[in-house]
Amino acid sequence: MTAADDDADTKPHYHGHRARLRTRFLESGGAGIPDYEILELILFGVFRNGDVKPLAKALIAECGSLGAVLSAAPERLMKVPGCGEAVIAALKVTREAGLRLLKEDAMQRPAISNWQALLDYCRAALQHEGVEQFRILFLDRKNQIIADEAQQRGTVDHTPVYPREVVKRALELNAAALILVHNHPSGDPTPSRADVEMTRQVRQAASVMGIELHDHLIVGRKGHVSLREKGLI
Structure with missing residues (x-):
């Protein structure tokens, strides 16, 4: 086994996933990206390292959809292991930004x-x-x-x-x-x-x-x- 092979074996299974997901999102403009991966992208800003896919999928399983996750009460979100104050803040900021964009469009005319x-x-x-x-x-x-x-x-x-x-x-x-x-x-x-x-x-x-x-x-x-x-x- 070469040194390169040994290095590859020690890397976590999600190595490079963040960069690949960001690139795919930017190239597609979000089209075709499933809800849990959108949540992953949001969670990247909370967790600098590690695999956030399990948390993203657990949030979807608890609430049912991306919109429901973003709108859920903090008490409900806290039921999901790994979902703390920083995660909830990131989710609520994302929802508020989206609402403000829609409200701005609605009030322009x-x-x-x-x-x-x-x-x-x-x-x-x-x-x-x-x-x-x-x-x-x-x-x-x-x-x-x-x-x-x-x-x-x-x-x-x-x-x-x-x-x-x-x-x-x-x-x-x-x-x-x-x-x-x-x-x-x-x-x-x-x-x-x-x-x-x-x-x-x-x-x-x-x-x-x-x-x-x-x-x-x-x-x-x-x-x-x-x-x-x-x-x-």
Whole structure:
């Protein structure tokens, strides 16, 4: 056996993997790279050496998908051996950067003429949330988004919404229109009877003050539903 052969035998099985994965990612722009390898690339910044593939695959196994990993509560991530504060920070920074990019795209043009970008942002922000979150997009007279605010966080199947508080905040911002957005942690975005009734209450309260309710979007892992498209507004 030569010295070169002996040296090759002592190298870990993942020797050169990081460089190869980075090169493959840069050359492909990420196309065709599986979720666990995207996680590996993120984890390279946390662990300077060693094989991070087992941790990446364990995170996917625990949460189900890359998006679910990035959106998971820290308490859930901590269940995975090897996932500590530094890993969680890296995952959350990655998610926040992606959300800010989508939000920037959504806010560049009037919401009504930029609907797909708005949907992409809302789905990325809410589809993996473990509890219901109710958000409001406040628009000016040109339908430009002037504020995006989380109004309430509820339980796994209920979020209290108070039409008077929604309208009060719209008046404070001098908003001319609203888009309501909330998620269904069950994954099914089908509106409930309570969703429909609450939407009608908000619409009625807003119309008294000359504020238009454009839509109410319900987001789930299985897609989204527009109450306006369903004829429920």
